[in-house]
Amino acid sequence: MAVRALLHYALEVPDQAVGERFYKNFGLVSEPGRDNAVHLRPAPLAREVALLYGGPKKRLHHIAFGAPGDEFQATRESIRRAGVSEIDPPKGAPEGGFWIRDPDGHAINIRQETLPALPPDPPLRLNSPGHITRVAERGYPDDLEPRPRRLSHVLLFTPDLDRLINFYTRILGLRLSDRSRSIIAFLRCSTDHHNLGLLTSSGPGFHHAAYEVGNIDEIAMGAMKMKERGWEPAWGPGRHVIGSNFFYYIKDPWGSYAEYFHDIDYIPEDCAWEPQDYPEEDALYRWGPPLPEDFGMNREVE
Numbered sequence: 546m547a548v549r550a551l552l553h554y555a556l557e558v559p560d561q562a563v564g565e566r567f568y569k570n571f572g573l574v575s576e577p578g579r580d581n582a583v584h585l586r587p588a589p590l591a592r593e594v595a596l597l598y599g600g601p602k603k604r605l606h607h608i609a610f611g612a613p614g615d616e617f618q619a620t621r622e623s624i625r626r627a628g629v630s631e632i633d634p635p636k637g638a639p640e641g642g643f644w645i646r647d648p649d650g651h652a653i654n655i656r657q658e659t660l661p662a663l664p665p666d667p668p669l670r671l672n673s674p675g676h677i678t679r680v681a682e683r684g685y686p687d688d689l690e691p692r693p694r695r696l697s698h699v700l701l702f703t704p705d706l707d708r709l710i711n712f713y714t715r716i717l718g719l720r721l722s723d724r725s726r727s728i729i730a731f732l733r734c735s736t737d738h739h740n741l742g743l744l745t746s747s748g749p750g751f752h753h754a755a756y757e758v759g760n761i762d763e764i765a766m767g768a769m770k771m772k773e774r775g776w777e778p779a780w781g782p783g784r785h786v787i788g789s790n791f792f793y794y795i796k797d798p799w800g801s802y803a804e805y806f807h808d809i810d811y812i813p814e815d816c817a818w819e820p821q822d823y824p825e826e827d828a829l830y831r832w833g834p835p836l837p838e839d840f841g842m843n844r845e846v847e
């Protein structure tokens with residue numbers, strides 16, 4: 546029993562139009578509204594991955610995980626056996642699946658679904674010492690628009706890291722990939738190094754959602770375009786230690802973030818991956834600009 550995919554996240558935000566503009570500038574496309582939410586998806590993916598509901602202030606509305614085929618009933622049964630009660634869907638939430646709350650009060654939707662297949666990019670052709678893949682051909686990129694391919698993970702604040710790790714691994718079957726002390730932990734339900742990150746704070750909150758792009762050029766050009774469009778740059782480019790991804794974070798209209806990333810660690814289902822507990826200095830990055838002071842600030846508990 547286990548969930549196998551992070552399907553989407555939903556935020557409640559004070560201005561849906563501003564949120565829609567931010568994510569469209571970021572590179573997502575919006576689907577025509579079928580309800581009161583703004584529905585956003587990466588252009589190549591035939592599924593929405595971010596929903597924006599109206600509300601008094603920014604907060605996480607819910608997260609949806611996929612448990613395809615037999616995993617759906619098995620996960621539901623395991624949740625029942627663990628004594629976790631199902632709840633009614635939050636008002637206006639998408640139909641389907643069943644709902645529970647995590648120990649921080651976040652609504653979680655488990656759906657009998659998997660993510661649609663993503664059309665693969667052509668292989669990267671990079672020249673490196675001793676490995677030439679591009680011959681007699683100019684390699685600089687076109688003036689490209691950032692084009693997120695898929696949602697990979699969300700990172701949430703939590704006041705009790707171990708309680709949440711325990712819930713998501715024991716009840717939903719996620720696996721711990723790595724952590725850093727009692728600061729941060731990374732869990733996966735797919736081959737991505739992490740689909741859910743948990744960062745210690747004084748209360749629950751939404752920190753960021755991360756989208757995969759095609760290469761490091763696209764990260765940097767995405768960052769540049771977002772700055773041109775008036776969105777405050779936040780942090781990057783850099784490279785994480787935990788998960789190994791190149792990153793750039795853009796501050797969203799509510800002081801949380803959207804991340805462009807590339808080259809995250811890939812962990813197949815059956816492999817010998819031992820979670821490591823990293824020292825504090827490795828919790829965030831191997832290289833990059835200095836961490837902005839407010840990067841870890843949870844504005845939902847101010």
Ligand SMILES: [Fe+2]
Pocket residue numbers: 698700753754755804
């Ligand atoms: Fe991230």
